[in-house]
Amino acid sequence: xxxxxxxxxxxxxxxxxxxxxxxxxxxxxxxxxxxxxxxxxxxxxxxxxxxxxxxxxxxxxxxxxxxxxxxxxxxxxxxxxxxxxxxxxxxxxxxxxxxxxxxxxxxxx
Amino acid sequence: xxxxxxxxxxxxxxxxxxxxxxxxxxxxxxxxxxxxxxxxxxxxxxxxxxxxxxxxxxxxxxxxxxxxxxxxxxxxxxxxxxxxxxxxxxxxxxxxxxxxxxxxxxxxxxxxxxxxxx
Numbered sequence: 001x002x003x004x005x006x007x008x009x010x011x012x013x014x015x016x017x018x019x020x021x022x023x024x025x026x027x028x029x030x031x032x033x034x035x036x037x038x039x040x041x042x043x044x045x046x047x048x049x050x051x052x053x054x055x056x057x058x059x060x061x062x063x064x065x066x067x068x069x070x071x072x073x074x075x076x077x078x079x080x081x082x083x084x085x086x087x088x089x090x091x092x093x094x095x096x097x098x099x100x101x102x103x104x105x106x107x108x109x
Numbered sequence: 110x111x112x113x114x115x116x117x118x119x120x121x122x123x124x125x126x127x128x129x130x131x132x133x134x135x136x137x138x139x140x141x142x143x144x145x146x147x148x149x150x151x152x153x154x155x156x157x158x159x160x161x162x163x164x165x166x167x168x169x170x171x172x173x174x175x176x177x178x179x180x181x182x183x184x185x186x187x188x189x190x191x192x193x194x195x196x197x198x199x200x201x202x203x204x205x206x207x208x209x210x211x212x213x214x215x216x217x218x219x220x221x222x223x224x225x226x227x
Binding site: 004043044045046051097098099 | 112142149152157165200211212217218
């Protein structure tokens with residue numbers, strides 16, 4: 001069965017510090033992994049997906065199939081990065097998504 | 110342009126009642142998804158439409174839940190005999206194309222409907 005875990009419910013870092021939001025998954029095939037973000041009073045939106053191999057707002061994420069992880073990283077956190085972050089997986093057949101429980105990132109001044 | 114809209118934004122009902130939740134996707138988007146988000150959890154997939162047909166309804170928890178998209182645009186999620194456990198935020202998302210097509214499969218989410226069953 002598809003499963004996504006995010007071990008931290010809350011992560012607090014100071015502005016300018018590096019940040020890493022952890023995501024692990026279980027899936028028997030080759031999944032596609034995503035990070036979604038929800039800023040305060042805004043809608044859930046796509047941040048990045050592994051297949052695009054891009055950096056968005058300074059964030060990157062690398063799919064590690066050996067460790068079944070897709071951790072989200074940013075070298076220097078900004079206060080505006082404070083938000084709820086969800087890791088999500090879509091299986092081989094490209095249909096439904098499985099979301100993790102989310103991690104709330106708080107960037108302190 | 111206009112994003113995905115959902116009505117009502119809040120719905121309070123009594124146990125056992127019937128409710129309908131509406132989703133207006135972005136114009137031209139062929140794919141539409143429904144999710145349920147309980148407090149402290151991530152969104153949970155319910156159903157996916159491609160056009161008018163339900164391509165995947167494996168996430169519907171039981172036969173009290175039903176969704177339609179008769180003209181391939183607006184969708185309605187229907188819940189019969191509501192239970193207190195149905196209380197959650199119901200999210201709708203739409204994408205230009207079906208899953209697997211990058212970037213046309215990017216999902217755009219609505220603001221959600223908060224359902225409270227007393």
